[in-house]
Amino acid sequence: xxxxxxxxxxxxxxxxxxxxxxxxxxxxxxxxxxxxxxxxxxxxxxxxxxxxxxxxxxxxxxxxxxxxxxxxxxxxxxxxxxxxxxxxxxxxxxxxxxxxxxxxxxxxxxxxxx
Amino acid sequence: xxxxxxxxxxxxxxxxxxxxxxxxxxxxxxxxxxxxxxxxxxxxxxxxxxxxxxxxxxxxxxxxxxxxxxxxxxxxxxxxxxxxxxxxxxxxxxxxxxxxxxxxxxxxxxxxx
Numbered sequence: 001x002x003x004x005x006x007x008x009x010x011x012x013x014x015x016x017x018x019x020x021x022x023x024x025x026x027x028x029x030x031x032x033x034x035x036x037x038x039x040x041x042x043x044x045x046x047x048x049x050x051x052x053x054x055x056x057x058x059x060x061x062x063x064x065x066x067x068x069x070x071x072x073x074x075x076x077x078x079x080x081x082x083x084x085x086x087x088x089x090x091x092x093x094x095x096x097x098x099x100x101x102x103x104x105x106x107x108x109x110x111x112x113x114x
Numbered sequence: 115x116x117x118x119x120x121x122x123x124x125x126x127x128x129x130x131x132x133x134x135x136x137x138x139x140x141x142x143x144x145x146x147x148x149x150x151x152x153x154x155x156x157x158x159x160x161x162x163x164x165x166x167x168x169x170x171x172x173x174x175x176x177x178x179x180x181x182x183x184x185x186x187x188x189x190x191x192x193x194x195x196x197x198x199x200x201x202x203x204x205x206x207x208x209x210x211x212x213x214x215x216x217x218x219x220x221x222x223x224x225x226x227x
Contacts, residue, residue: 032213043218090157094213100147100216101159101170102159104158
């Protein structure tokens with residue numbers, strides 16, 4: 001079985017500051033990893049994904065994440081946030097050969113203040 | 115706009131009732147997934163269909179059922195509703211098997227009174 005832990009339920013940050021949202025996972029098999037964003041009253045949108053290859057993954061809106069297999073982590077970073085980045089961020093995994101079902105963390109609410 | 119549509123947007127009903135949520139996947143997508151988002155359980159995978167056949171099941175209650183029709187739209191049926199079934203229900207679609215990006219619809223918010 002797989003599980004995902006997002007270590008912070010809320011992250012407040014000032015505009016133009018850097019941010020890191022932390023994600024750890026547990027799995028007995030190899031997994032693919034994802035970060036999704038949910039803006040208020042909307043569905044989820046894929047920010048980035050790690051399937052294989054380079055452990056540093058770049059996504060949309062200036063976000064990037066680094067896969068660390070030894071620490072089973074996939075932290076999301078942005079060097080300078082904007083007010084418009086205020087949203088809920090979800091880390092998710094799917095086991096290889098697991099028919100693509102996503103297992104989500106509890107989410108991190110990013111609040112960007114002026 | 116992801117291209118996935120869900121109807122209705124909001125649904126308010128009473129305990130013990132039955133409701134049907136509808137999802138139309140993106141054009142060309144063969145797989146449909148249903149997820150439930152609630153305050154206490156978070157985002158949970160319920161069930162997946164691929165080209166009309168059930169492919170994977172998650173934490174779906176026996177009171178819930180789903181199907182995918184020949185035109186690839188899907189319906190999630192929730193019966194004998196309880197207060198705890200109040201949640202946001204998302205549908206997602208992807209092209210086919212292997213790993214492919216899932217595109218999420220805007221969700222249906224179900225309130226059980």
